[in-house]
Amino acid sequence: MQHFQYRSRILMTKNLSSVVFIDLDDTILEGPFESFVFPTIFNELSEKSKVSVSDIRRIVATENFSRQGNPNIAPLLAMDWDDIVQTIAAKLDIQIDQGIVLKIVKRCMRPPFIKLFVNAQAVLNELIKQGHYLVAVTKGLSKYQAPLIKALGIQSIFTEILTPDTYGFLKNDIRFYGNWPSKTDSQIIVGDHFMDDVVYPK
Numbered sequence: 001m002q003h004f005q006y007r008s009r010i011l012m013t014k015n016l017s018s019v020v021f022i023d024l025d026d027t028i029l030e031g032p033f034e035s036f037v038f039p040t041i042f043n044e045l046s047e048k049s050k051v052s053v054s055d056i057r058r059i060v061a062t063e064n065f066s067r068q069g070n071p072n073i074a075p076l077l078a079m080d081w082d083d084i085v086q087t088i089a090a091k092l093d094i095q096i097d098q099g100i101v102l103k104i105v106k107r108c109m110r111p112p113f114i115k116l117f118v119n120a121q122a123v124l125n126e127l128i129k130q131g132h133y134l135v136a137v138t139k140g141l142s143k144y145q146a147p148l149i150k151a152l153g154i155q156s157i158f159t160e161i162l163t164p165d166t167y168g169f170l171k172n173d174i175r176f177y178g179n180w181p182s183k184t185d186s187q188i189i190v191g192d193h194f195m196d197d198v199v200y201p202k
């Protein structure tokens with residue numbers, strides 16, 4: 001598993017006053033899941049099971065949402081698409097390659113499947129210039145997001161990159177954010193998801 005590094009040089013020289021949490025997918029970038037990964041997986045599940053693609057999509061989404069809302073399921077498993085796909089395949093009584101989601105993710109780390117939104121980098125650089133810490137906050141697991149962050153060359157923009165793997169929580173738990181809320185005077189979150197990026201962070 002890949003681990004993200006702190007930019008310790010900056011942590012030592014700046015006053016920790018303001019952090020801006022930046023969501024990744026559909027906020028500053030387009031990831032590969034909707035454009036390529038899900039369609040590829042859903043087609044394969046559909047062909048093997050003879051269940052329609054739209055029903056497969058609904059079954060997978062239901063599994064993902066029910067895991068996120070189930071306190072008895074580890075947060076990491078809620079967002080582990082490989083585990084979800086294996087669970088669905090078993091329910092449908094079909095076989096699918098172990099780790100197929102990650103394999104597909106790695107196959108599409110290039111345009112047009114992924115892209116940084118126009119001006120995103122310039123805006124983020126301007127926030128850094130103004131003295132804010134930028135911390136990436138994504139609900140995607142590190143194994144899926146690390147190749148994306150590397151391919152887009154955006155790792156060095158952020159002081160830290162928080163995923164569910166970092167502390168073992170999803171964005172609906174304050175512990176997802178580590179000690180950033182307590183060690184900064186001001187916290188702002190920029191995101192596109194009403195529950196994850198607005199309601200839970202308050």
Ligand SMILES: [Mg+2]
Pocket residue numbers: 023024025026027191192193
């Ligand atoms: Mg998002």
